[in-house]
Amino acid sequence: MPGKWDWLKDELRASGMARATPLVLRFIGGRLRGPDDLVKCALCPNMCRHACPVGIVDGRETTSPAGKARVALFLRQGRLQATRENVSPLYACLSCDACSVWCPFGFSVADLLRPVKEKTAGGVGFKEFREVFENLEKHGYVYGEPKPSGSGSRNGDLLYLRGCTLREKHPDIGEKAEHVFQHLGYRAFTIDETCCGMPAYNLGNTSLFRKLARKQAEKIGSSGAGTVVASCPSCVYAYRVLYPKHGVEIKAEVHHVAELLEDRLKGLRGEGSFVIHNPCKLALGLGKPRALWKTLSSVEGLTVKEPRRSGSETFCCGHGGSAVPRLNPELARRIALERGMELTEEAETIVTACPTCKQAFQSNGFKALDIIELVYFLLGGEQCSR
Amino acid sequence: MGAGVETGCAIPPGALDRLRGLLGERFSTADADLFSYSHDYWPISLQWVLKGSFPWLPSAVAWPENTLEVQEIVKTAYENSIPVYAFGGGSGVLGGTVPEKGGIVVDLKRMRSIRLNEEDMVVEAEAGVNGYYLEKYLNSKGYTLGHIPQSLYVSTVGGWVATKATGQFSTKYGGIENMLLGLEAVLPWGDSVTVKPHPRTSTGPDLRSLFVGSEGVFGIITRVWLKTCLAPGERILLSYVSESFQEALESVRRILRRGARPAVVRVYDETETKRHFYMFEEAYGRVMTVMIVEGDSRIAGAERMIVEEEFRGRMLGEEPVKHWLETRFTVKEASEFTPLGVVFDTIEVSVAWSRAMLLYRSLVEAMRSVKGTLFASAHASHFYPQGVCFYFTFAGVPKGDPEKYYNEVWSVAMKTTIENGGSISHHHGVGRQRRSWLKEELDAGFQLLKKVKTAVDDKGLMNPGNMGL
Numbered sequence: 001m002p003g004k005w006d007w008l009k010d011e012l013r014a015s016g017m018a019r020a021t022p023l024v025l026r027f028i029g030g031r032l033r034g035p036d037d038l039v040k041c042a043l044c045p046n047m048c049r050h051a052c053p054v055g056i057v058d059g060r061e062t063t064s065p066a067g068k069a070r071v072a073l074f075l076r077q078g079r080l081q082a083t084r085e086n087v088s089p090l091y092a093c094l095s096c097d098a099c100s101v102w103c104p105f106g107f108s109v110a111d112l113l114r115p116v117k118e119k120t121a122g123g124v125g126f127k128e129f130r131e132v133f134e135n136l137e138k139h140g141y142v143y144g145e146p147k148p149s150g151s152g153s154r155n156g157d158l159l160y161l162r163g164c165t166l167r168e169k170h171p172d173i174g175e176k177a178e179h180v181f182q183h184l185g186y187r188a189f190t191i192d193e194t195c196c197g198m199p200a201y202n203l204g205n206t207s208l209f210r211k212l213a214r215k216q217a218e219k220i221g222s223s224g225a226g227t228v229v230a231s232c233p234s235c236v237y238a239y240r241v242l243y244p245k246h247g248v249e250i251k252a253e254v255h256h257v258a259e260l261l262e263d264r265l266k267g268l269r270g271e272g273s274f275v276i277h278n279p280c281k282l283a284l285g286l287g288k289p290r291a292l293w294k295t296l297s298s299v300e301g302l303t304v305k306e307p308r309r310s311g312s313e314t315f316c317c318g319h320g321g322s323a324v325p326r327l328n329p330e331l332a333r334r335i336a337l338e339r340g341m342e343l344t345e346e347a348e349t350i351v352t353a354c355p356t357c358k359q360a361f362q363s364n365g366f367k368a369l370d371i372i373e374l375v376y377f378l379l380g381g382e383q384c385s386r
Numbered sequence: 387m388g389a390g391v392e393t394g395c396a397i398p399p400g401a402l403d404r405l406r407g408l409l410g411e412r413f414s415t416a417d418a419d420l421f422s423y424s425h426d427y428w429p430i431s432l433q434w435v436l437k438g439s440f441p442w443l444p445s446a447v448a449w450p451e452n453t454l455e456v457q458e459i460v461k462t463a464y465e466n467s468i469p470v471y472a473f474g475g476g477s478g479v480l481g482g483t484v485p486e487k488g489g490i491v492v493d494l495k496r497m498r499s500i501r502l503n504e505e506d507m508v509v510e511a512e513a514g515v516n517g518y519y520l521e522k523y524l525n526s527k528g529y530t531l532g533h534i535p536q537s538l539y540v541s542t543v544g545g546w547v548a549t550k551a552t553g554q555f556s557t558k559y560g561g562i563e564n565m566l567l568g569l570e571a572v573l574p575w576g577d578s579v580t581v582k583p584h585p586r587t588s589t590g591p592d593l594r595s596l597f598v599g600s601e602g603v604f605g606i607i608t609r610v611w612l613k614t615c616l617a618p619g620e621r622i623l624l625s626y627v628s629e630s631f632q633e634a635l636e637s638v639r640r641i642l643r644r645g646a647r648p649a650v651v652r653v654y655d656e657t658e659t660k661r662h663f664y665m666f667e668e669a670y671g672r673v674m675t676v677m678i679v680e681g682d683s684r685i686a687g688a689e690r691m692i693v694e695e696e697f698r699g700r701m702l703g704e705e706p707v708k709h710w711l712e713t714r715f716t717v718k719e720a721s722e723f724t725p726l727g728v729v730f731d732t733i734e735v736s737v738a739w740s741r742a743m744l745l746y747r748s749l750v751e752a753m754r755s756v757k758g759t760l761f762a763s764a765h766a767s768h769f770y771p772q773g774v775c776f777y778f779t780f781a782g783v784p785k786g787d788p789e790k791y792y793n794e795v796w797s798v799a800m801k802t803t804i805e806n807g808g809s810i811s812h813h814h815g816v817g818r819q820r821r822s823w824l825k826e827e828l829d830a831g832f833q834l835l836k837k838v839k840t841a842v843d844d845k846g847l848m849n850p851g852n853m854g855l
C-alpha cells in the first residue's frame with residue numbers, strides 16, 4: 001500500500017522545489033518540531049465549538065474552545081496583560097472534555113489551558129477561589145469545616161468515599177448508598193475522607209492538588225480497603241487517572257457507583273419514566289458513556305429515555321470544573337437550564353450519577369435523582385426526596 | 387477601550403452608556419474580547435493570531451439576545467456614525483468579519499431559538515443558531531436540513547445565508563438559497579424587516595436576495611425560515627475509480643442530465659486521490675469518485691440504478707465513502723502548517739460543463755507557475771446539470787514574504803477563472819480577500835451593487851470595505 005505522504009513526495013519531485021525538500025522531508029519523517037498544542041488549538045476554526053457547553057451557551061468567541069486557547073496564547077506571548085479581565089476567559093471552562101471527543105488532535109482545552117492558568121492565576125489571585133484553597137488547606141474539605149462523619153469502622157469490605165458535595169449537600173444519599181451496597185452483598189464503610197483535590201486542580205493550583213492527593217491516598221491506604229467506590233465521578237477520575245500521572249498511588253480497586261451497579265440490578269422491577277444525564281467525568285473522563293443507561297435499562301418495567309445529546313455527546317450540567325459556578329454563576333445557571341430543558345423534553349425526572357449534576361439541576365427547579373436514590377427506592381426504600 | 391489597545395473608531399461616551407445600559411455584561415471593550423473579534427478564518431488573519439498582533443481591532447463587542455436589542459445597537463451606531471460588523475461563527479475564510487474601520491462587532495450567537503413546524507416542514511431559527519445544533523435537533527425529530535458544510539460545527543445559520551453557503555450534500559438538497567423561505571433582518575438605520583416565509587410568492591423582486599450573500603453589508607440577518615426534508619430512509623454509498631478526471635466528470639454529467647440527484651458527489655483529481663485515498667491501492671494515481679444517494683428508499687433505489695447505468699469506471703464499494711464520512715470534518719492543515727511557514731489555502735470556483743476541463747487545467751497550471759508553489763490540486767465538490775464547482779487546494783513555501791506569495795497565487799487564480807468563463811466564487815463568498823476582483827466578475831453589475839449599497843446603507847456603516855463596498 002502506498003504511504004500516507006507518498007503523494008507529497010511525488011509533488012515535491014514534480015515541483016522541482018529543491019529548497020523546500022529538507023523541510024518537507026523532515027515533516028514527513030516526523031522530525032520537524034512543529035508548533036506546540038496550544039498554538040495548534042489557537043489556529044483551529046473551533047471544530048468542537050458545537051459540543052462545548054460554554055461555547056454554545058455563552059456564545060462568545062473569547063470563551064469558545066479555540067478562543068480560550070487564543071487568549072492563553074496571547075497571555076503567554078505577553079500580548080495580553082495578565083489582568084483579571086483577560087485571564088477570566090480561561091476559567092470559563094467546565095473541564096468536561098467534550099472538546100476532546102471531536103478534536104482532530106484529541107486535545108482537551110482544559111488541559112491545554114492549565115499551564116497558562118497556573119502561571120497567571122497567582123498574579124490575579126481570584127478572590128472567589130481563595131476561600132476554596134483556604135478550606136482545602138485547612139480542612140481538606142471544599143466547604144469549610146466538615147461535620148464529623150465517617151464510621152471509622154474497618155470491618156467492611158468496601159470503602160465508600162462520598163466526596164465533598166454529597167457530604168455537604170446530600171448526606172441522605174450517603175446513607176441510602178450503604179443500604180444499596182448491603183443489598184448487593186457488600187459491607188460498606190466510610191472514613192474521615194479528604195477532598196480528592198479536583199477543585200484545586202481545576203482552579204489552577206496543582207501543588208495543592210498534589211498535597212491533597214497524597215493525603216487522601218494515605219487515608220485510603222491505611223483503611224485497608226481492597227475495593228473503593230465513590231459517588232462522585234470526578235473523584236474517581238482523580239484517583240484513577242490523575243493520581244498516577246502525579247506519582248500518587250492507590251492500591252485498591254476504585255469504582256464509581258454506576259460501574260459497581262452495572263449488571264447487578266437484573267431481576268429488579270420498577271415503574272416510571274426517567275431520562276438519564278451522563279455526568280461528563282463518567283462518560284468521557286472514565287470512558288463509560290453507556291454505564292448509566294445499561295444499568296437502568298436492566299431494571300424491568302422502567303422507561304429509560306436518553307436526551308438528544310447523550311452517551312459520549314453528553315452536555316455538562318454547567319457546574320463541572322469548579323470555576324464556572326464560582327466566577328460566573330449566571331453562566332452556570334444558564335447551562336444547567338439549557339441541559340435541564342433538553343432532558344425534561346423526554347421525561348420529568350432526571351437520573352444522574354453525580355452529586356454536583358443533581359445539585360445543578362435541582363437548584364434550577366428540575367427533579368433530579370442520583371442513581372443511588374433511584375436504586376434505593378426500587379429496593380423498597382421510602383420515596384426518594386426530590 | 388481596553389488598556390494599551392488601539393482601536394480604529396472611538397465610540398462617543400453617550401453611545402457607550404446607552405449600549406452598556408442596554409446590554410450590561412453583554413457589551414464589552416475588554417482587550418481579550420477585542421482581540422478575539424479582530425480576525426476570522428482568513429489565512430492572512432491567522433498570521434495575526436500567530437503573532438498576537440492585529441492591524442485592526444473593533445472598539446467594542448456586543449452580544450444581543452433578541453431582534454429588538456440588535457435594532458437598538460444598530461440605531462445607536464447609525465446615530466453616532468459607528469461601523470457595525472455582523473459576526474456569526476467567524477468561520478468565513480476571506481476576512482469578511484475583520485473590523486477594518488473599527489466600530490462595534492455584533493455577535494449573533496446568543497440568538498439561538500429554534501421552532502419546527504412539522505406540518506409545513508419549515509424550521510424557524512434565529513441567526514446565531516449553531517449549524518450542528520440545528521441539524522441534530524432536526525434529526526431528533528425525524529428531519530434534516532440537508533445543509534452540511536464542512537464548517538457545520540462552527541458556523542451559524544445567519545452566516546450561512548450571509549455568505550450564500552452550500553454544503554457537502556448540495557447536489558440533492560441545494561445551497562442555502564434553495565432552503566431559505568423567509569427572513570428577518572435589521573436595516574442599517576435600525577428598523578427591522580421581515581420577508582415572510584411563503585412556499586412561493588410573486589410580489590415584486592425577491593427581497594430575500596438582498597441578504598443572501600450580502601456578507602453583512604446591507605444589515606444584520608436576525609432570523610430565518612428554512613425548508614426541512616424528511617431524514618433519509620435510505621443511504622446508499624457508492625464509489626468508482628476512473629482513468630481520468632474528465633471521464634469521471636463526464637459520468638456525473640450524464641447522471642444529472644437524467645434527473646438523478648445523488649446528495650454527495652465528489653470527484654478527486656489524481657493528486658487528491660493519492661492524498662486522501664492512498665489506502666485504496668486500486669485508486670492510487672487514478673481518479674476517485676465518492677457518492678451518496680439518499681432519501682426515500684424507492685427514489686434512492688431508482689437513482690442508484692441511473693448512477694450504475696451511467697458511471698463509466700470501476701466500482702470500489704462502500705469503503706472509500708465510509709473513509710470520506712469518517713474524515714470529512716478533520717480540519718488540521720492550518721494548525722499544522724501555518725506555524726511552519728507553509729502557506730496553505732483553498733479556492734473554490736464554478737464553471738459550466740463546456741469549459742470545465744479547460745478551467746481546471748489552466749488554474750492548476752497557473753497556481754503551480756507561481757514561484758514557491760509546492761502543489762496545486764482540486765476535486766469537484768458540487769454539481770449541477772449545467773456545471774460544476776472545483777475546489778482547489780494549494781500550498782507553497784515562499785522564499786520571501788508569505789503574504790506576497792499568497793496574494794500572487796490568488797491573483798493568478800482569479801484572473802484565470804475569469805478568463806476561462808468561470809465564477810470567482812462558488813460558495814465562500816467575497817470578503818476582503820476577493821474584493822478586488824468582484825468588479826471584474828460583475829462588470830456593470832458592480833456599479834448597480836454600489837448604488838444599492840448607497841441606497842440601503844446611506845452612511846456606509848454596515849461592514850464597511852467588505853466586498854469592496
Ligand SMILES: Cc1cc2nc3c(=O)[nH]c(=O)nc-3n(C[C@H](O)[C@H](O)[C@H](O)COP(=O)(O)OP(=O)(O)OC[C@H]3O[C@@H](n4cnc5c(N)ncnc54)[C@H](O)[C@@H]3O)c2cc1C
Binds near residue numbers: 476478482540554606
Ligand atoms: C473548516 C471550514 C470549512 C468550511 N466549509 C464550508 C463549506 O463546506 N461550505 C461553505 O459554504 N462554506 C464553508 N466554509 C466557509 C464558512 O464556514 C461559511 O462561509 C459560513 O457560512 C460562515 O458562517 P459563519 O457563521 O461562520 O459566518 P462569519 O464567518 O461569522 O461571517 C461571514 C460573513 O457573513 C457576515 N454575517 C455573519 N452573520 C451574519 C448575519 N447574521 N447577518 C448579516 N451578516 C452576517 C459577516 O459579517 C461576514 O461578512 C468553511 C470554513 C471553514 C473554516
Ligand code: SF4
Binds near residue numbers: 064065092
Ligand atoms: S473542557 Fe468542556 S467547557 Fe472546557 S473547552 Fe472543552 S468542552 Fe468547553
Ligand code: SF4
Binds near residue numbers: 040048
Ligand atoms: S480542542 Fe481541538 S477541535 Fe477544539 S478548538 Fe482546539 S484544536 Fe480545535
